[in-house]
Amino acid sequence: MPIPLVLDVYDKIAQTLRHLSEHSTLLALASTCHAMHTTCLKELYHSISLLPRACDVPGTRGYSSDDDIPARYLQLRLRDAERLIAHAPHIAALVRALNVQCHASNFDDAGLLLLLAKFDALQAISLSTFYVPSAEIIWGTAPSVKPVRCFAQKWTDLPAPLAEALCGILRRPRVSTVEMQFFQDIPFDLFRACGRLTTLRLLYCGVADADASKDADDARVVSVRALEFGLGPKSIAPLLYSRNANGTPLLDTSALVSLAVHLDSEREELIEFLYNLRGIRHLFIDSRELSYASVPVLLSHVPPAVLQNLESLRLHLTWRTPTVEPAYAVCPTDICATLSGHAVLSYLELSITVQTAAHCGTLLADMSRLDALLADRVRFVALRRVAVCVYFDLHKAAMRGGSAVDRGRWLALRDTHFPRLLARPLLDLEVVVRV
Incomplete structure (x- = not known):
C-alpha cells in the first residue's frame, strides 16, 4: 500500500513543473523518486526468512513467531518467494541476509535448492530448525526470556542435496556471518570452508568432534571476531578446545573482540574459556540458572586482563x-x-x-x-x-x-x-x- 496521498497531487506537481518549463526540476524529481524506490527496495529485501512451503503442517506454527525469527527479517513463504523472484529477478541481488527455516517438509524441495542458488550477493546466512519428529528435545530460551521447547536436527541427517546447497553458500567469499540454531553434530570442517567468516553464532547447537589427523594445515584454522553460543561451552567444546596435529588450536581467538554466551550452569567452563581471551572488548552473558549472588563471584574469577579491556558488559x-x-x-x-x-x-x-x-x-x-x-x-x-x-x-x-x-x-x-x-x-x- 502506498503512503496515503491523493493521486491528483502527484499529477499536479508534475504538470506544474512541466508548464513552468522546469524540465530539469522535473527530471531531478523523477531521479529522486527512482532513487527513493531503489533505496526502499534495498531496505525491504535486505534480510528475508524463507518459511517452509507447507507452513500449515503440524509443528510449523512456531515459524511465524516473533521469538523465533528476528524482526529484521521479512518473512516469506517459499512459494511467495519463488513468485517474487520470478516476477522481479533483480530482487535476489538485493538480499544480503538469508534465514532458512529447515523443516522436514522442505528437505527434498527442489524449488528451495533452485531458489538458494539465485541469492548470489549474500553476506550473512542463518540456518534454524524447530521441529523434527525423531529429534532430541532441547530446552532453549528465546530472546524474550520465554522458555520454548525446541528440537535439535542432526546435520548429518540432512539430505545430501540440501546440505551441499547450504555448504555452497557458506563457501562464498562474501559470506562473513553464519548463524545456526538447534543443530547437532555440526562437522567442524563446515566452518573452515567459510570464505571470510568474522561472526559465528551457534545457538543451542552441538559441534561434532574434529579429526585431528586431518588438521595438519595451520592455515585452515577458524578465526572470528565475534562469537556467540548457547547451552554453555560444553555444547561446542570441539570447536573451542580442539587442536590439530601440531598442537595449534583449531579456533583462533586472537582476533576475537566480542563474545556472547547463553549459559545454563557451566560457570567453570566459561571462566576456563575466558582465560584464553585477552583482546575481548564486548561481553554478553545470558543465564537462566545462575543466581545474582554468583555473578560477582563469576566476575571475580575472570582474569583482570580481560575485565580491564572490556568496553561493554551486558x-x-x-x-x-x-x-x-x-x-x-x-x-x-x-x-x-x-x-x-x-x-x-x-x-x-x-x-x-x-x-x-x-x-x-x-x-x-x-x-x-x-x-x-x-x-x-x-x-x-x-x-x-x-x-x-x-x-x-x-x-x-x-x-x-x-x-x-x-x-x-x-x-x-x-x-x-x-x-x-x-x-x-x-x-x-x-x-x-x-x-
Whole structure:
C-alpha cells in the first residue's frame, strides 16, 4: 500500500513543473523518486526468512513467531518467494541476509535448492530448525526470556542435496556471518570452508568432534571476531578446545573482540574459556540458572586482563531458584562494585527479573545504592551509560501464590520510587510489568 496521498497531487506537481518549463526540476524529481524506490527496495529485501512451503503442517506454527525469527527479517513463504523472484529477478541481488527455516517438509524441495542458488550477493546466512519428529528435545530460551521447547536436527541427517546447497553458500567469499540454531553434530570442517567468516553464532547447537589427523594445515584454522553460543561451552567444546596435529588450536581467538554466551550452569567452563581471551572488548552473558549472588563471584574469577579491556558488559540473568534468599536475588550494586576502576568500560547493561513480592524492598534499596555508586566518577572514568531493565513477572508470581496485594506493591514500586532515579543522566532505567 502506498503512503496515503491523493493521486491528483502527484499529477499536479508534475504538470506544474512541466508548464513552468522546469524540465530539469522535473527530471531531478523523477531521479529522486527512482532513487527513493531503489533505496526502499534495498531496505525491504535486505534480510528475508524463507518459511517452509507447507507452513500449515503440524509443528510449523512456531515459524511465524516473533521469538523465533528476528524482526529484521521479512518473512516469506517459499512459494511467495519463488513468485517474487520470478516476477522481479533483480530482487535476489538485493538480499544480503538469508534465514532458512529447515523443516522436514522442505528437505527434498527442489524449488528451495533452485531458489538458494539465485541469492548470489549474500553476506550473512542463518540456518534454524524447530521441529523434527525423531529429534532430541532441547530446552532453549528465546530472546524474550520465554522458555520454548525446541528440537535439535542432526546435520548429518540432512539430505545430501540440501546440505551441499547450504555448504555452497557458506563457501562464498562474501559470506562473513553464519548463524545456526538447534543443530547437532555440526562437522567442524563446515566452518573452515567459510570464505571470510568474522561472526559465528551457534545457538543451542552441538559441534561434532574434529579429526585431528586431518588438521595438519595451520592455515585452515577458524578465526572470528565475534562469537556467540548457547547451552554453555560444553555444547561446542570441539570447536573451542580442539587442536590439530601440531598442537595449534583449531579456533583462533586472537582476533576475537566480542563474545556472547547463553549459559545454563557451566560457570567453570566459561571462566576456563575466558582465560584464553585477552583482546575481548564486548561481553554478553545470558543465564537462566545462575543466581545474582554468583555473578560477582563469576566476575571475580575472570582474569583482570580481560575485565580491564572490556568496553561493554551486558548481563541478562533470570533468577529461577525459589530457595535463594531475597537479599541475594538482585545485586546490581555488587556487580558494579566488582567492575569499578576499569578505565575503558563505557557501557553496562543489567537485566533483572523479579518474581516474588519479597524482593521489592531489597530491589529498591539496592537501586538506591547503585545510584550513589554511579555518582563516583573516579571509579567509573569512561562509563557513559548504564542500562538497568527490571522485569516484574506478575504471571509467574501469581503461579507461585502472588496476590492482588503483591501486584499493587509492584505497580506502586514502579510508579512511585523508580522515577526518582531517572534524574541521573548516566542511568537509563526501564521498568516493565508483565501480566
